[in-house]
Amino acid sequence: MNSKNITIIGGGNLGSSIAKGLVQSGLLKPEQITVTNLELHLIQHLKDEIGVNITTNNLEAINNSQIVIVAVKPTVARILLNEIKEPLQKGKQVLISVISGIKIQDLEDILVDVPVIRAMPNTAIAIQESMTALSFNEKGLEHKDEVVEIFDQLGATMIIPESQMPAATVLASCGIAFALRFMRAASQGGIEIGLSSKQSLEVAAQIMKGASKLIIENGTHPEPEIDKVTTPLGVTIKSLNKMEHEGFSSSLVQGVVSGHKKILETES
Ligand SMILES: NC(=O)C1=CN([C@@H]2O[C@H](COP(=O)(O)OP(=O)(O)OC[C@H]3O[C@@H](n4cnc5c(N)ncnc54)[C@H](O)[C@@H]3O)[C@@H](O)[C@H]2O)C=CC1
Ligand SMILES: O=C(O)[C@@H]1CCC=N1
Structure with missing residues (x-):
């Protein structure tokens, strides 16, 4: 090179x-x-x-x-x-x-x-x-x-293989925007419960870095890592279940799939 x-x-x-x-x-x-x-x-x-x-x-x-x-x-x-x-x-x-x-x-x-x-x-x-x-x-x-x-x-x-390129475009290229939107939403929540805007963003960015490193460095799957955080009768599961009732995972999956449909239309 x-x-x-x-x-x-x-x-x-x-x-x-x-x-x-x-x-x-x-x-x-x-x-x-x-x-x-x-x-x-x-x-x-x-x-x-x-x-x-x-x-x-x-x-x-x-x-x-x-x-x-x-x-x-x-x-x-x-x-x-x-x-x-x-x-x-x-x-x-x-x-x-x-x-x-x-x-x-x-x-x-x-x-x-x-x-x-x-x-x-x-x-x-x-x-x-x-x-x-x-x-x-x-x-x-x-x-x-x-x-x-x-x-x-x-x-x-x-x-x-090139047949997977539309999927990779959505998850890898658009995905950075999805992750940043998660970061923004988490920090907005943080402000509502009493952290300053600066503190909230710092916390949100660091939790994303920590979560990513746990998966990348340990080669593990998110769910066992989540299990370690969810104390029975505790706070995390209360928040996670509320997020799921409001469609958190479903909205992400649907967002990824609709981006994929859009790019398939472009490529056809
Ligand atoms: N922005 C992103 O995160 C990603 C973009 N892409 C792809 O990368 C490509 C570029 O995207 P962006 O950087 O966001 O667009 P952009 O519009 O910011 O950059 C393209 C640049 O090319 C210049 N340009 C246009 N015609 C030219 C010519 N004949 N000669 C030299 N320069 C010329 C424009 O003035 C513009 O500054 C797109 O095809 C997009 O699909 C792919 C993955 C991620
Ligand atoms: O939004 C777009 O169409 C381009 C392709 C991947 C990221 N940005």
Whole structure:
């Protein structure tokens, strides 16, 4: 990886987060990373804060890179891919698409004979704590090790068949927003029972970190961990049962499933 350059096309929410995570990881030097946008002022902060190259010139950036990450909105993806297909087909750079709802076949229809990888990370990639799902086309598989090496530096990585990509998009990429909404709701409850807003948010964030680490580090399931907290006749079970009566788990499951339906409609 040390000698390769990466271009990120579309330095928005996700593209900028990827650039930050890459620099923080130390896998590449800032000067090996170029971020593009149609409007330079939108990515000036990346140059100022983390020292990466910025440009509006997609073609020049691609020509100077071995790995190209495309992070534009799905609505402009096809126009962009047609604009950049020539250098990609000539240079055979590895193309990593984080665009949701655009299948490998759609990418291959435009980019003939190019190694293509679909990656579905979340915005915690900025602090190397993403959950990233990866699917490869045949040529992309030749670059599996280096692509996994990149995303392993940026959090956890899971290689999946592309048929699971809609599910991974909802749970891994949208999921960070679901978790943050839980955090906000818990801290709102905390304020109602007497903690300050600052205290509530600090507690809510730390309990989520603790809960995550219990599962990730102990390799256990949530339910036995919950059993350890629920004292018979106690407070936790009273609160949990009230939450379940109000549809807590059911609303989460339904939210995940409706996101999945939405993305399946997009991909069909
Ligand atoms: N935001 C998220 O958490 C996640 C987003 N995604 C996917 O990532 C993609 C980007 O999402 P966001 O970062 O949220 O969108 P965004 O709108 O924040 O960023 C896209 C950027 O691309 C720029 N852009 C548009 N056309 C361009 C062109 N021709 N050349 C260079 N730059 C161009 C836009 O000016 C914009 O700043 C989408 O396809 C989305 O589905 C996937 C997983 C998570
Ligand atoms: O909400 C969206 O459509 C995108 C895809 C995954 C996260 N954000």
